Amino acid sequence: MISVIQHLAREFRVAARHKTEWLMPLLFFAMVTVLFALGSKPGDPRLAEMAPSVLWVGALLAALLTLDRLFRGDLDDGWLEQVFVAPGAPTTYALAKMLSHWLLTGLPLVLLAMPLGLLLGMKAGQGMNALLIGLLLGTPILSLLGGFAAALTVGLPRAGLLLPILVLPILSPVVIFGSGAVRAANAGLDSSGPIYFLAALLTLGLTLLPWVASVALRNAFD
Amino acid sequence: MISVIQHLAREFRVAARHKTEWLMPLLFFAMVTVLFALGSKPGDPRLAEMAPSVLWVGALLAALLTLDRLFRGDLDDGWLEQVFVAPGAPTTYALAKMLSHWLLTGLPLVLLAMPLGLLLGMKAGQGMNALLIGLLLGTPILSLLGGFAAALTVGLPRAGLLLPILVLPILSPVVIFGSGAVRAANAGLDSSGPIYFLAALLTLGLTLLPWVASVALRNAFD
């Protein structure tokens, strides 16, 4: 636990080198939304109905943007080797990496989703709640899965097609259920089903993925 | 001219080494659109009307995913230095880089756009043509602009997120006109106006941006 925090501290120090770092995913998310709006006819009512999917896709994108490089730097400068000869378990390192990604990218995105939703004409209410809860559960799943994918690419450079074929199918149900929950809520139906599914997925990922990722990372060395 | 081709040859050899690099954007593009298809009930007319903006934004963002790495590798292993001490003009190098990005990412996306458009319920016809022509002109603009932004941020720690913030605002006119053309065509109006605008923008970019990018790259050295 403590070592997780220590790993995190390092990540944050690196991030802090970039004063505007934390702002960038937000700006990107905002830009995606604006682009969607730009693409459609000015003052189009359908925008509000598409909003949940728009926001989900935007969040997914913003998360993906930084993920693939998660471990690359540590491999290149030799830090990864140090992690594996150090006393602590590499799993905590992988977990810290994923966690830092969520804290620096996922969480801010969730917070921004509400104002953007309003901007797209969503009404505050059931639908909005479903959206936020869904994102709150979905973004960490992205960080975990994406982190695992990044570990794979670092570990087995010849992973080839394996990677996207492995990750995307697992990723898309998250997004589908996420925006599904919103539509259900908007339609006045009970949206707890998909939400529970996301929660289950998250707990599963949290218990397994950091460990799997650390195993994948080990591969970089033999 | 010849040297552009020689640069290109190198890029393709590297790309051939790991296939995922250029497959990722395609799969991402497909996922985004499929998500939208799943996002609304089957045979929903709204979907077809939102299709242009979905495809436009999807394609552009997918193309963005791979941009931040355009020059990074060459900087790290010292190839960029070699380019600047070599006889040829760095502009041709920058141009080749942008071109390779378009050929490996932009073009495949355009080709994928048609089936995806049909999937979203667009009819083959004026609208579809306008979409494809628009993308055919728009994606190279993205590769040029994105390449320029990548050159600006090449020395920087985390270009990954900074880059889209730099590109998307400048890109927004492309989206406006691109999807505008499709809507015009769908409405049976003449869509040549926005198309010409895109063409003009592309020629402008082609003449200026590779050079500007090379200046930006030079900036990484003093």
Next chain:
Amino acid sequence: MWTWFHRLASPPSFYQFSEIVSPWVLLSALGLLGYGLFAGLWMAPPDYQQGDAFRIIYVHVPAAALSLSLYTGMAVAGIIALIWRMKLAESAIAALAPVGASFTALALLTGMLWGKPMWGAWWKWDARLTSELVLLFLYLGIIGLNSAFVDRRAAARACALLAIVGAVNVPIVKYSVDWWNSLHQASTILKFGKPTITPEMGIPLYISLAGSYLLAGYAVLRRMQNELLLRERRANWVSKLLSEQKQP
């Protein structure tokens, strides 16, 4: 003339110059703004359609106009910085970005405030509104880029390039109202030829317009001074300056 210009262009003399000028700029800015806003908000007659809501114009239009002019200025400074590698122009870019960003934000804000009564909505995905929002992102992008570099010169040159390339957006914001049938009203005031606005509404507007330009100028001058001090902190004119300020 040129020699004078060149002397002014050197950081220390520019620093002294703006040290002398900027107080007066500020003073006249406040004066004009004070009168313009007072005249606009109290003396000018209410609009026959909009009633008193229209009075936001006295903040909105200047802010919006500045959001465009400042960006243009930044692009011009960028060109100078790249061609002549002029320290002054480089620091101007860094100074202009945040000022421009805040005026853009102000234009958006006042616009939204105005939009509620006029169009019955805070926000519409309208060409001009959206493009102005995009302009804000452009500014933020430049600020982000600038802060991402350690070396100030490299930062300035990068921002210069970005500003120049980004300038394509400015005409789109400016003429969006004419190119697309926008909710937003077309240019009536800020255009060449005969403006179509009654004098007693127009005069105060022009005055507050001039005032806010001066205000922006003041902010830019001061920021440029800071930037110069930061970049030249190792130069001896700075250390001399500081030691002088220590004496009394």
Next chain:
Amino acid sequence: MYLLSAIAVDVARGDRALLEGISFSVAAGDLLHIKGRNGAGKSSLIEVLVGLRRPQRGRVEGLQSQQMHWVGHRNALQPDLTLAENLRSWCSLQKLKTANVSDALEHLGLRALRHRPARTLSMGQKRRAALARLLISPRPLWILDEPLSGLDTQGTLLLGKLMNAHLADQGGIVVTSHQPLPGRIARVSVLDLA
């Protein structure tokens, strides 16, 4: 009593066999100098010794990697973190106290640079930073892969002193180096992979 011993170790990279039947042991106060042409397999062997890579056959006995200091070809410096931050985060990774960090930097003449991001250091300065880790906490076994590469003469002599001091208080060293080792070292044994 041995600090480390390799028993009939085979090393391979991918499917290419590199080394076969490597056996040696390092006692307290010993220095083992591993020599061999480029590509002989020195670094690969060292990665086996520190437990980063499994030997194809045979086994390695002795101290755990927690009781070794290992400096490889790469310096493990995060380019955006300052020198001090880099060493401190390494300490927390190794569960060491960060008290000695500034002394270690001082000792290697990096004091003035401690607040510089690692990316702005020269090649040799980076190498020195990597070696500074040896001084942060005393550990019985040092494993150094080409420690002299990039070091200037002063740095080379300094490292010689440090190694001698370490051997003097019953430490052990395994080092690869193409150049002759600096300083007069009492108990050297050479393993030539050529």
Next chain:
Amino acid sequence: MYLLSAIAVDVARGDRALLEGISFSVAAGDLLHIKGRNGAGKSSLIEVLVGLRRPQRGRVEGLQSQQMHWVGHRNALQPDLTLAENLRSWCSLQKLKTANVSDALEHLGLRALRHRPARTLSMGQKRRAALARLLISPRPLWILDEPLSGLDTQGTLLLGKLMNAHLADQGGIVVTSHQPLPGRIARVSVLDLA
């Protein structure tokens, strides 16, 4: 007749002044050995000589970078391309014929490795690959930054031979090295930045 001469050159990194008033010239058959402690500014100076970095003050006259071979700290090898591919693409960048590539690799003992991706090479093998460029086409001036780092003894002697041969047919060399240069070189002048 000088191949290269620096006239009162000042070098700075960021806003930190490094070197001031550096002047020297290299004639055909001369070798200039640049010495100096870690961080003295050798690599920065060399980047000025090859035209990668502008000098703060002063100027550099003589051959264009098209007539130099420059080997810096970094080897300019794309990790995923094979050795041969790397050198060939460098040739096309430098507008050179690729005919000599295999000979050059042969000469540095890399023949067997030419179809290996660069990432799978040992440190010294990568360095040799970088040096192989010197042999692909004859150019009057060589500029080498720590060419010996990572080379084994055989490689060091080999480089010594190559440098002597180059000087013998009226070439010039500017080299930084912390270790003494191999081989007996006739006309050496030393520039010490310490």
